[in-house]
Amino acid sequence: KALKEIPPIVKYYAEIIGVSYGRITVRNQTTKWGSCTAKGNLNFNCLLMLAPREVLESVIVHELCHRKYMDHSKRFYDEILKVFPDYHKWDKWLKDNGGILINRMRRGLS
Numbered sequence: 211k212a213l214k215e216i217p218p219i220v221k222y223y224a225e226i227i228g229v230s231y232g233r234i235t236v237r238n239q240t241t242k243w244g245s246c247t248a249k250g251n252l253n254f255n256c257l258l259m260l261a262p263r264e265v266l267e268s269v270i271v272h273e274l275c276h277r278k279y280m281d282h283s284k285r286f287y288d289e290i291l292k293v294f295p296d297y298h299k300w301d302k303w304l305k306d307n308g309g310i311l312i313n314r315m316r317r318g319l320s
Contacts, residue, residue: 212236212259219270220252226293229277240312243304244269246276257311261304268300 217234224231232251239255246252252273258266271294279286290297 212254212256215259216254216266216270219267220274223267223271223274223293224277227271227274227278227289229274231274231277238315240316243308244273246273246280248280250277257308257315260311260314261307262300264296264300265304268294268297269304271297272301 213234213236216236220231220234230250232247232249235251235253236256237253238257239253242253243255243258244253252270254266254269254273258269271290275286275289275293278289287297294300
């Protein structure tokens with residue numbers, strides 16, 4: 211399911227942000243929600259599919275903005291907020307609830 215849903219969202223936001231990207235990988239992880247390599251390959255945690263759609267989109271936008279700024283500077287977050295004004299709300303949701311999703315996965319629940 212994630213491999214069908216995530217790529218069109220990535221494409222949509224990449225066009226808005228004005229960046230390119232490489233391969234998209236979705237895997238089960240217990241420490242990261244997403245990452246972006248120097249070559250522009252994007253990795254996403256499959257557990258994002260259990261979160262509200264806005265959480266998934268916020269992580270996608272976060273990783274795509276690393277194509278402009280490979281750091282977590284003010285300009286990086288300013289770029290995110292231009293595209294996704296509610297970013298901090300959904301980032302907080304993930305910080306508050308992400309552990310629950312990871313624990314559900316560890317217990318084998320969906």
